[in-house]
Amino acid sequence: MAMCALWAQSYWTTQFVGWSGPNSWVGALSMGGLLRFERANYAEDAGGWNHVRYATPGGSPPGLWSEVYARDRDGGPLRRVGFAYAHIDYGKNGTMVRNAVYLPHWAAVVLLAVAPAVWVRRFFAASPWKAGRCKSCGYDLTGNVSGICPECGAVVKEKT
Ligand SMILES: [Zn+2]
Numbered sequence: 001m002a003m004c005a006l007w008a009q010s011y012w013t014t015q016f017v018g019w020s021g022p023n024s025w026v027g028a029l030s031m032g033g034l035l036r037f038e039r040a041n042y043a044e045d046a047g048g049w050n051h052v053r054y055a056t057p058g059g060s061p062p063g064l065w066s067e068v069y070a071r072d073r074d075g076g077p078l079r080r081v082g083f084a085y086a087h088i089d090y091g092k093n094g095t096m097v098r099n100a101v102y103l104p105h106w107a108a109v110v111l112l113a114v115a116p117a118v119w120v121r122r123f124f125a126a127s128p129w130k131a132g133r134c135k136s137c138g139y140d141l142t143g144n145v146s147g148i149c150p151e152c153g154a155v156v157k158e159k160t
Contacts, residue, residue, distance in 0.1 A: 003105065003108050003109045003112050004105075006105065007030075007105030007109065009030075010031055010034070010056065010105060011033060011056060011063075012055065012056055013053055013054070013055065014029065014030065014031040014032070014056045014057075014063075015029070015030045015051070015052070015053045016030075016052040017050070017051050018049070018050045018051075019048065019049050019050070020043050020044035020046060020047050020048065020050065021043065022043055022047070023041065023043055024039070024040060024041050024042070024043070025039075025042070025044045026039050026040075027050075029064070030105070031056055031063045031064045032056050032062050032063020032064055032065070033063065033082070033106075034063060034065070034068070034082050034103070034104055034105070035102065035104070035108055036067075036100055036101070037100065037101045038098060038099065039098075039099050039100075040096070040098040041094075041095075041096070042095070042096045042097075064102065068082070068084045068102050071084070071088065071100065072084035072085055072086050072102070082102060082103060082107070083104070084102040085099075085100070085102070086098075086099070086100040086102075087099050087100075134149040134152065134154055134156055135154065136149065137149060137151050137152040139151035139152065141156055144156065
């Protein structure tokens with residue numbers, strides 16, 4: 001839900017959250033329907049946490065799209081929908097390197113929605129509270145007629 005709100009908001013308000021240490025910085029940017037995650041091996045002027053918000057710039061293409069096309073020059077077919085990667089080596093010697101990953105907000109929404117769904121599904125698939133299994137130890141009681149789990153001795157109500 002929060003990601004959906006951020007997505008809608010990104011079309012008029014750009015937000016950047018970053019952190020810079022003495023010799024590295026990381027940042028996340030939300031602009032015009034695209035997200036950018038960056039990591040660099042040099043310090044930014046503003047050390048520590050940094051949060052900036054400003055009106056999303058227009059232009060053609062608007063927002064981050066021009067940057068995506070400029071930085072990820074030989075991007076694959078997924079670049080068309082907003083997935084891109086950029087590696088910038090300012091000094092050409094590895095001392096000032098900036099890596100960026102771009103993805104559309106909808107992809108983040110899908111990821112955030114799918115992850116809990118997969119987790120819940122796994123949880124129930126692996127849980128012993130499935131029909132035909134002992135409720136205390138998960139032992140498979142298929143064919144059990146005694147009503148007592150042979151593995152742990154628990155009384156099993158449902159005979160299978
Ligand atoms: Zn048992």
